[in-house]
Amino acid sequence: MSQIEHHPNQETILSYAAGSLPAALAIVVGCHLQYCPACRVSVNAGEALGADLMMELSPQTLSTRARESVLAQLDMDLREVAEVSQSRVLEAAENASVNVGAPEAIPRLLHQFLQEDSFDALPWKKTLAPGLKQIIINCDEGDVRLLRIAAGKKMPVHSHRGSEITMILRGGYSDSLGKFNAGDVADLDSATEHQPVADSDEDCICLAGMDAPLAFRGWLARLMQPIVGM
Template sequence: MTPRHHLDPATLVSRAAGALSPEMMAVVDTHLEGCPYCRQQLARAERVGGVLLNQRQPAGAGDTRHDQLRQDMLARLQDTTPVAPSPRESSTNRPAVDALPRPLQPYFGRRWSDLRWRWVAPGVHMIRAPEVSGHTLILLKIAPGKSMPIHSHGGSELTQILKGAYDDELGHFGPGDIADLDCEVEHQPVTSPGVPCICVAALDGPLVFRGWLARKLQPVVGL
């Protein structure tokens, strides 16, 4: 299935610059495995970054020079027309049925059948990866037709849909789609009927729940 929700250009620039945490990188690379469009955009970001670095004179400006380079890369990335992937590219690297996406295997193991889910709430199970850089990386399995608590984010969140689907204020997210969210987004995902929604999420800050019950349970869940 061709993804309909893609990585933000700023995330692609950070990926090209090697500026993402390992947890964020795992989710980004999982999306890139199945998204020819974002792979093309990443390649463009890497080419643009190389050209801009060659064009700029060495200077002692430090952070100012880095920030300007980032802004130039973003401007050039946003001034593009999406290119449809070729049929040959779309059909390559199809994973085995029981294999987890390769970027997630160092954190969760190789096979779906080996996962050991932990109950955290009615209809919600989770697996938390060991911390590498202080950010959170989790697998979530949410029962069909379940409404999650309304929440915003204390930082950035990347959520890649692996199986199933959900709907929220931003639209419908199915397998292969990624939600690239910041602290300005408040939403309430509702999983689709039929099969559980399984996703992998990386967070660099805690969730911010509106409801008092969710806030009370937050220390127990650890999100």
């Protein structure tokens, strides 16, 4: 894997460390952490800062009603606790091994959702956009998609109604923000409009997490959006 040049922004890292990042975005950040020692250090620093702030809080006595409410929450059905949540994403990311020597491998955090060992073995489904295939990953908080852009092909021009974090897993693409290679992350908000173009020599496979649908510029892309689901 080439040297990583694009990382999640600091606000995203701190939200991830605090456990407040929506699961769709946290999955992408967790995969990036498998390959990026610098961001792992930042997450650890954020967790330590949060722990220090907690230690400085003055303890408060709970009323009987508040104490009963807390105990009731602790007794919630274990089946509900087992649902995909931010805590599960963080735990899986922490247990993921660093595997920088195998860029073709599916990141361990992502593997638990896909149950395959290689990108080429996945059941890719065509979208209505030429040269674009996808796999939808079930997530309770936001939208997670594995995208495969054919070599030399373009994504439709789009902006974002919310936040989007995309990590390149294989190949690369270029857009108005620069060149993104395997391991790089594009951390985008509603102020960004771009059109990723896959490298000409290899399909670009990337993992995209969104907390709101994309906003396509062209009328045809907007017309297809309800069908494609992005």
